[in-house]
Amino acid sequence: MPELPEVETIVRGLLDYVCGRQITALEIRLPRIASPSADILASVLPGRTIVGCHRRAKYIVFTLDTKDVVLVHLRMTGRLIYVAPLSAGASTPELPRYAHLSFQLDNGAWVHFADARTFGRMTLVPRDEQWDQRLGIEPLDTAFTALALIEILARRRGPIKNVLLDQRLIAGIGNIYACEALWAARINPNTPACELSRPQIRRLHCELQAVLSLAIEMRGTSARDYVDAEGLKGGFQNVLSVYGKAGAPCDRCQTLIIRTVIAQRGTWWCTTCQALKVTL
DNA sequence: CTGAGATCCTGGGGGC
DNA sequence: TGCCCCCAGGATCTCA
Numbered sequence: 062m063p064e065l066p067e068v069e070t071i072v073r074g075l076l077d078y079v080c081g082r083q084i085t086a087l088e089i090r091l092p093r094i095a096s097p098s099a100d101i102l103a104s105v106l107p108g109r110t111i112v113g114c115h116r117r118a119k120y121i122v123f124t125l126d127t128k129d130v131v132l133v134h135l136r137m138t139g140r141l142i143y144v145a146p147l148s149a150g151a152s153t154p155e156l157p158r159y160a161h162l163s164f165q166l167d168n169g170a171w172v173h174f175a176d177a178r179t180f181g182r183m184t185l186v187p188r189d190e191q192w193d194q195r196l197g198i199e200p201l202d203t204a205f206t207a208l209a210l211i212e213i214l215a216r217r218r219g220p221i222k223n224v225l226l227d228q229r230l231i232a233g234i235g236n237i238y239a240c241e242a243l244w245a246a247r248i249n250p251n252t253p254a255c256e257l258s259r260p261q262i263r264r265l266h267c268e269l270q271a272v273l274s275l276a277i278e279m280r281g282t283s284a285r286d287y288v289d290a291e292g293l294k295g296g297f298q299n300v301l302s303v304y305g306k307a308g309a310p311c312d313r314c315q316t317l318i319i320r321t322v323i324a325q326r327g328t329w330w331c332t333t334c335q336a337l338k339v340t341l
Numbered sequence: 342c343t344g345a346g347a348t349c350c351t352g353g354g355g356g357c
Numbered sequence: 358t359g360c361c362c363c364c365a366g367g368a369t370c371t372c373a
Contacts, residue, residue, distance in 0.1 A: 062365085062366065062367080064367095119367080119368095134367080134368080135367095136350095136366080136367055136368075137350090137365070137366055137367070138350090138351085138352085138365090138366095176350095177350085177351065177352060178349090178350045178351050178352075178365090178366090179349085179350060179351080180349070180350060180351095180366085180367075180368085182368095216342095216343090217343085217344095218343080218344085219343080219344060219345090223344085223345095226367085228367080228368075235366085235367075236365095236366070236367090285353095285365075286352095324345090325345090325346075325347095325366080326365095326366065326367095327364090327365080327366085
């Protein structure tokens, strides 16, 4: 599932290929993945030049020459697939599976938006529209300090796991990195957020940034479907401590990792290292 | 405001 | 081998 590190990896891989390129063609095969509508995308995108590409939360953000913005959210199984221009005489490659929307660049390259489960969306946002107002702070931004996290968690009575997944509070963390950071910080995922001690919150802040930074360095986690824009898998699945590891011994204490459901999500954790009520 | 639950989707894995 | 069932889960909406 593409979370912050996976989206960041995709953007870094795509940046040099798309920036400065004009969109010469657009093919929409599954209209409902286009927002606000396939017709609007089809009338605006062709002829536009992509002048920027960056990440915000789990969104890939393309900026057009008109200052309009195209957002891509991959949800669970979405992929952006870059296909380089054909060399002379080469035969046209097959369309990638589940390529519901594709656009061509002025050098002949294609970018395909493929998604088996069709939860992903491509959205056109008019210039100057504050589309990210509802999104919380970026966890790797310098503004995200331990003090900022303390303020975010104060008065939140729900489980810390839920708070970490709430994009309106902190943007970009998904199930994998929430589980991993909580294990690294030795915090029980059920702990009411407002009951965490200052030292626990400082640890969580530190481990969130460490886990996300390392995951970016390792080009993301390919737990199931994720690959980057060039089809390469990430490396972080090889160093996961708890996510998806029910029954495996904890790296720290050998207690068997368990899986429970919190916030309607599978949650993996160590009942010894992450015992409730332990405050340090 | 906060929190909880339903909803959207379908490939793939497990069980028989 | 084949079929059925259920799981994976991010954002958004509704409701208490």
